[in-house]
Amino acid sequence: MHHSPVGWVMDKPTILLIASDQSCLPELGTFLCGRGFTVLTAPGPTQGQDSVKACAPDLVIINSPQDASWDGLEVAKQIRRREKTIPLILITSHSTEARVLSALRAGIDDYFTSPFSNERFLARVEKILARDSGRGRSARRTSPDLSLAGSMIGESTSIREIKEKILRIAASDSTVLITGETGTGKEVAADLIHRTSPRHKHPFVCVDCAAFPDTLLESELFGYERGAFTGAVISRPGKFELAGNGTVLLDEIGDMKPYAQAKILRAIETREIYRLGGTRRIPLGARFIAATNQDLEALAEKGAFRKDLYYRLNVTRVHMPALRERKEDIPRLIQHSIQGLNRRFGREVKGLTPWALSTLFQYDWPGNVRELKNLLEAAFVNLAARHMDFIDLPPSIENVLAKSQDLPQSEKDRVWEALFATKWNKSKAAQKLHWSRMTLYRKMVKYHITSKASRRTREA
Numbered sequence: 001m002h003h004s005p006v007g008w009v010m011d012k013p014t015i016l017l018i019a020s021d022q023s024c025l026p027e028l029g030t031f032l033c034g035r036g037f038t039v040l041t042a043p044g045p046t047q048g049q050d051s052v053k054a055c056a057p058d059l060v061i062i063n064s065p066q067d068a069s070w071d072g073l074e075v076a077k078q079i080r081r082r083e084k085t086i087p088l089i090l091i092t093s094h095s096t097e098a099r100v101l102s103a104l105r106a107g108i109d110d111y112f113t114s115p116f117s118n119e120r121f122l123a124r125v126e127k128i129l130a131r132d133s134g135r136g137r138s139a140r141r142t143s144p145d146l147s148l149a150g151s152m153i154g155e156s157t158s159i160r161e162i163k164e165k166i167l168r169i170a171a172s173d174s175t176v177l178i179t180g181e182t183g184t185g186k187e188v189a190a191d192l193i194h195r196t197s198p199r200h201k202h203p204f205v206c207v208d209c210a211a212f213p214d215t216l217l218e219s220e221l222f223g224y225e226r227g228a229f230t231g232a233v234i235s236r237p238g239k240f241e242l243a244g245n246g247t248v249l250l251d252e253i254g255d256m257k258p259y260a261q262a263k264i265l266r267a268i269e270t271r272e273i274y275r276l277g278g279t280r281r282i283p284l285g286a287r288f289i290a291a292t293n294q295d296l297e298a299l300a301e302k303g304a305f306r307k308d309l310y311y312r313l314n315v316t317r318v319h320m321p322a323l324r325e326r327k328e329d330i331p332r333l334i335q336h337s338i339q340g341l342n343r344r345f346g347r348e349v350k351g352l353t354p355w356a357l358s359t360l361f362q363y364d365w366p367g368n369v370r371e372l373k374n375l376l377e378a379a380f381v382n383l384a385a386r387h388m389d390f391i392d393l394p395p396s397i398e399n400v401l402a403k404s405q406d407l408p409q410s411e412k413d414r415v416w417e418a419l420f421a422t423k424w425n426k427s428k429a430a431q432k433l434h435w436s437r438m439t440l441y442r443k444m445v446k447y448h449i450t451s452k453a454s455r456r457t458r459e460a
Helices: 024-034 045-055 072-082 097-105 118-135 146-151 157-169 186-195 214-222 239-243 258-270 296-302 307-313 327-345 354-360 368-381 395-404 411-421 426-433 437-446 451-459
Strands: 014-019 038-042 059-063 088-092 110-113 176-179 204-208 247-251 272-274 281-283 287-292 316-319
Touching: 014 024, 014 045, 024 038, 024 118, 038 045, 045 059, 045 072, 059 072, 059 118, 072 088, 072 097, 088 118, 097 110, 097 157, 110 118, 110 157, 146 186, 157 186, 157 316, 176 186, 186 204, 186 247, 186 287, 204 239, 214 239, 214 258, 214 272, 239 247, 258 272, 258 307, 296 307, 327 354, 327 368, 327 411, 354 411, 411 426, 411 437, 426 437
Parallel strands: 014 038, 014 059, 059 088, 088 110, 176 287, 176 316, 204 247, 247 287
Antiparallel strands: 272 281
């Protein structure tokens, strides 16, 4: 690695690594050097900005220091003000949703929270450099409305990672496969990809793949010309044509019939369609996103789903976690839902009692976020008080919860239940768990349980 960059010309891509924490340089720098890059290093923001001017690197990586001696995001912003097109990657040890959005809104190309996989990091570096060389340094950047990421509710580690990934892939034009159980928010993820992409000003068209019989498939998706069949008195465009240069969501693609799979595959591969009864070629400009609650790979192995279509769809994948895997998001989801229900019904419900809230953590939510929202609405209709208590929950849920109390709980769920039952009094929660206070703190760190959830609960 070179520690005193000068302005010479090299054939290999040049990466400038700005990092005050020198301990990260040998590992990351050596790794990148071993992959064929020329790596230059700068120990701080001033030297880093001078190096950008001196050596005109192909990519700048900024490792924000843990000791907060300077802010990597501010350094990135300063570089971006002078260098409008140079690719920037920010590495930080602490990540919040607001910081990710600020970074991407400032024009940063990618954002990594350490520790991370070197191979995943390398894949992003290569993709950014390939994209940048293809469009040239003079290409104009477009910044989508990244504040829309707030439409995906949650601050758990898994949801933060998904938001970061969505904000990265939104800028690309790759086909995306979104997987996850029913009710986990696959359509929300697809909508977020569309609204934070350069296509956000064009239509977002959702196609329910299980809804169309073979006899209606072509006319609904591809459109038809006048006289194509009995009753076709006018010509009509199909959903693919109506999407224009926007995005098409193929929802529940795993339920699509074999005939339909063949038609969809051909349209995606050739990027063109013909209306039913027509001879005019219609080019397809839309991006395709597919969503399913099924294991397409397993279906393909069984012959129930076309392998070629699966490989065509599975370019970039986003997996939506089940609610039982991110129960720490339940308070935020409840608060968001109650705010919407208050507006809808003209009410002023504040939230759930600690007992009711802690009880909901004992349930596994097979219907996921959708089930939680339906439960709150069902309880909301007849709610007389300003706080929802256990007795206000629907009887069917009460029965399930009563049975679930006899089942063994995970340690993480026990921590959540104790904290909510004691209104986040950590001393009382530790006593309830028969732990020391320090043991409780260690478990909270282990399971990423933060005081933010406490504040949201009190506000509710």
